[in-house]
Amino acid sequence: MDIDTIKKIIQEFFQEGTVTIVGSGLSLAEGIPGMLELAKELQRQIPTLLVEPDDVKNWGEIESDLTNGIGLEEALHNTKPNLHVEEFIRKVTARFIGEADNKVFNDILTGGKQLRFSEYLRQFNIRGQGMTVITTNYDRLIEYACETNDIMADTLFTGKYIASYKPKQSKYAACIGTQRKSSKGVKLEFSPRVTVLKPHGCLSWHLINDVPYSIPNYIMENSLIITPGLNKYREGYSVPFDTHRSRANDEIDNAQRYIIIGYGFGDDHLETHLIQQLKAGKPTLIFTYSLSEKAERLVKGCRGITAFCHANSNDTKVLNSSGEVVFEETNLWDLHEMIKEVF
Template sequence: MDIDTIKKIIQDFFQEGTVTIVGSGLSLAEGIPGMGELAKKLQMEIPGLLSATGDIKNWNNIENDLAKGVGLEEALHNTKPSSYVEECIRKVTAIYIGEADKGLLTDIVKTGKQLRFSEYLQLFNIRNEGMTVITTNYDRLLEYACETNEIMADTLFVGKYIARFKPDQSKYASCIGVQRTNGKGKKLQYSPRVTILKPHGCLSWHLINSIPYSLPDYSIEDSLIITPGLNKYREGYSVPFDIHRARANEEIDKAQRYIIIGYGFGDDHLETHLMQQLRAGKPALILTRQILINFV
């Protein structure tokens, strides 16, 4: 296959009908800690947070696996964290990722740092129903990339500082006018919009009086995020995670093609649908350091 043919195949992905799936590889490239760094951070911080004998024993089992080189996800599958250990993991994770996220935002504002995903978005002509991006990341890198390009980032919340979860209304926040059609009807006009679906949560999300909010300036350690391990499948069926997961699967099913960036194919929340579509023959452009999957 000649280079011109390859370029044409790649160019065909950058159009309407493409769903983008983003994993931790993209965030790693921008300086957000990955699983390996997070595991080391947890090993440093968690022991000092525990006092109950049962929790200490529970964490020691997890830490023994980590010390042997077992990955964090696998270690948390091998030993299910107790409720308190899981809460400690969540808080340490949120603070650790949040510090890197804040530093990234500072670089964008103060030094004009250009995110890789900002450049990626410029390859699309975003119009009509907008574009969908699905990510398992907690950070707000994608939201920053959208707004530096003057594109609305729709995470299914409505508002700025105390935003409520309104998945059926959020898209109307990008409405900029009404256009008369040839007949007597009218059509809403929208500014460019990227719908960002986060089935594992976000540093901005918080649960207050059983109501999910997006509060970008609220305490990071109380963020609504699903940490790795067996418990994430239980948490994935509560609001707002369930809506984001369901919407993500709907978008995967109806997509014409996929661009997959830095995603390790290790999440059952998405892959039941994604792998079915890939095996059915839908094309995918995968940007990764190493291919470790088999679609057959």
Template sequence: MKMNDLKKTIQDFFQDGTVTIIGSGLSIAEGLPSMGDLANELDNKMTTFLKTADEKKIWNEISERFDEGVGLEETLHEVKPTKNLEQKIRELTANYVRSKEDQALKRVILENDSFRLSAYLMRFNIRNNGLTIITTNYDRLIEYSCELVGLRVDNLFVGKYFSRYLPNQSKYSFCVGVKKRKKKQAVEFAPKVTILKPHGCLSWYIVNNEPIAAPMIREDDCLIITPGANKYREGYNEPFDSQRAKANDSIDSAERFIIIGYGFSDDHLETHLRKQILSGKPTLIFTHTLSEKANEIVKNFSNVTAFTHDNLGTKIINIEAETILKKVNLWDIGEMVKEVFNE
């Protein structure tokens, strides 16, 4: 495919009906920890919190698997931690991710830098229905990326400092006026991005048995689902349950997908996402390296094209072939936007 044709193909995804799915790859590119980094952090810090001989035995088994190169997700499925260990994993994860998020935000604010996603978002003409992003990440980099370029964020909570979870009401907080259209009145909404987080967020807590979002609180007992078998149990509590349901509804109603740094490893979303890709919905994947599951999807579905890192530039993969595009980093969405839209 010629470069101009390739650019046109990508540009056609930047319109109404596109749902963006974002995994940890985007956050890693901004300096946040990978699963490997998180495993090392847990292994280094957890020994301080082990209370019983049983917990020490369980953690030794987990640590041994880390040493053998087994990933965090797989390890915590094989060796089930106690309730106390689960809680400590959640707290250490939140603290570690938050510390790295702070560094990324300071870089943007103090060094006049920018997040990759901001330029990506600005290429959409966001209308009343807004743009939907689904992410398995806990951090707030997507929210920051939106507001840094003047796009409002709908996280299904209502309020500013102590927001209540009101998924059926949040959209009305973006009303900016009423216009007459053909003798009828129509509500006008500010451009917004709806961000759905089925695995939770560093800002979410339970207060008086109710989910709230409070960005000024920095406690580590926030509402996040960490890797392991517990994530399937936790996923059916609020707000995770309705976040997942709305994410799946968005996937089902999407016309096309842009998938950024996501490895297709979350069963909460996979049933719907795979079904919609199988139905033929056009899909672009931008990632440094394809996971095994992502590679299987690319190799089996003609409507999927992946852009991945290559030492020479970008490797473009689809069901028919693999092509190397030299000296162009289309796999990185920041570079992709510059190249595709001639910025």
């Protein structure tokens, strides 16, 4: 593998038919806390909120794992939070991520911050049915990146301040006119649109009188999000999570190729479909700071994947099923540097 061949491979993915999958690594690069920081925040906050002995005992078992260096996701698998503890985890998580999200938002508006994903979107010619982004993140960075590029972010809600959940008609909010097509009637014209599917929820989503809405500026701790652990599989089958999960799986099945950014392959909601497609050889690029063990096994076992990750101080390791090579003084694993280098 030489660098010119690698650049050509990357360029071929920036076209229609590519589905983008975004994990926490991209948000982490923009200042949103990751699982390690969230675990520390939970350890600071949760003990101050618990009163009932059963809740204290339940959290104590989880905290014991965290103190012993076990990751948050694994700790919440080892000990299933009861309903009270889970609710406190959700509220603390939403507040913590929400504060960081608001800071990024203000930096975009007043500090001229350019999101990596904004640069990424500009490399696509988005037209027709638009493009699809699937993210397991709660934050709104994808939506911010879309709108700073004058692209509609369709999250399956319609409206601005108290947006209703209307997955069958939300795309028509991007309709800007019609073209007459003789005997075939009329064809709708759409402005650039990105469908953003969020199977784990979003800081903007809220349940009011058992009805889901998207309300950007509502009380953050009441956000509809699925926290890590076993309970997320139960919650993933309720509205609006179920539609987002189902639509995401459909998009994964129908995609021609994937670009996967900062995702560690730790979510069964998506991976039943995704891994099946990867093993079938569907072309895939992975950009991440470091590959998880599961991701590395997939790269080595699937002929269609090319992965880019950090190596040494300022180098990039490129891996596929045939082997690996390191390119010195090149940060292709970082979206900003990759786009500058390739485009």
